[in-house]
Amino acid sequence: MIRVRKLVKRFGLKTVLRGLDFDVQAGEFVAILGPNGAGKTTFLRILASLTRPSLGEVVLAGCRLPAQAAAVRARLGVVTHQPLLYGDLTAEENLRFYARLYNLPRPADRIEEVLDLVGLASRRRDLVRTFSRGMQQRLAIGRAILHDPDILLLDEPHTGLDQEACDMLDRLLDQVAARGRTVVMTSHDLARVEDLASRFDILTGGLLRASAHRQELRGNLLDFYRETLAK
């Protein structure tokens, strides 16, 4: 579903990604872990077609980036630190706006379904600027899955959320993964991702240093992470 070869990203003289290789099979839930400044967000933005790679090959769902970016975007859902929502529109209006951009058939039914899924049906007519951070992030997930994407990219989605909001987010992600969608999530919260992801990749210094499936780790994600960083 995702294939990345020798990916390099430079910002001026600074090289953030240094020849990174990455593969994800359809239906996998991959957590990319790493310290701050490791290049996680840059990598995710390249996968999301928001940033152009300097060198290398990036293929998502059979479409090559950046040449076939428009085709890729229709199959992608993206959640970032920011909710990408308009505070002066209601929850329903925000979703309606994105439904129009994605040209969804029967948008009203889908919006209803998504608002129920993220637990915001009762607040549908409230302005988003009156929402808590947790509610905004739930609506952001709703926005990202509105068009039922094949691939969901999440950049530190738990940042700034309280325990209850984190738990709800995890339940949502479980549901998305259970539907066979491919999920790639960056995080530095090991405890939070340990039960979510099926595979863990460690990104540091612009390269993926190690990769392990959950079965291989047998609950020792923290040790795996520390050992990789110590190498």
Next chain:
Amino acid sequence: MTPSRRVPSSPPSRSSFARAVLAVLWKDLAAEVRSRELLSAMLVFALLVILIFNFAIELAPDLRPTITPGVLWVTLAFAGTLGLNRSMAVEKDRGCLDGLLLAPVDRSAIFFGKMLANWVFMLLVAVIILPLYSVLYNLNLFHPGLLLVILLGSLGYVAVGTLLASMAVQARTRDILLPILLFPVIVPLLLAAVRASGGFLQAAPFEQIRPWLNLLIGYDAIFLAVAYMLFDAIVEE
């Protein structure tokens, strides 16, 4: 894996382009109806500029048709800059620009949606300040020719302005950067708009006004085409 059933598989068409333009336009208008931040700032600023000119320049009645177009277009250009800055800042500050760029639509549709919204705001400001201006300067500004010049001039202004605002919004000094980038580029537009407006107010023969109208139309066409071609590259990191 459950197949995705909602994603349109066909490539972007003309109808999807128009739908995206209208969606962005609707979103900007709906948000403005709620907040009234942008229009109120533009209006207050425009009214202040008119009042300041009214007190600063004592105009003899025979000079008014000569000076009025300049004052009018300076007012519209300055007020428009406030609107352009705010229009893109709203997208950038909450990360919403990424949300727009992630949509599977031709990115120039985003530009045209934003541009049309800015055009609507600018025309609303013009509609409100024209009667006030007419009263303060005792001059009838409701001339069909002048209204045509305002339509054409403001279209070119928002075409260039929206494009440059999407460039300036990436910078920390965006509030300062936009006027610095914008005003040199709109000199031909302002010149043509002022001359054409003056021609209509002074009841000059149409043959004298026509070159300025042609310049306005040419300017609009060129910058709409430039924006269509460049917007994608400008918003991409």
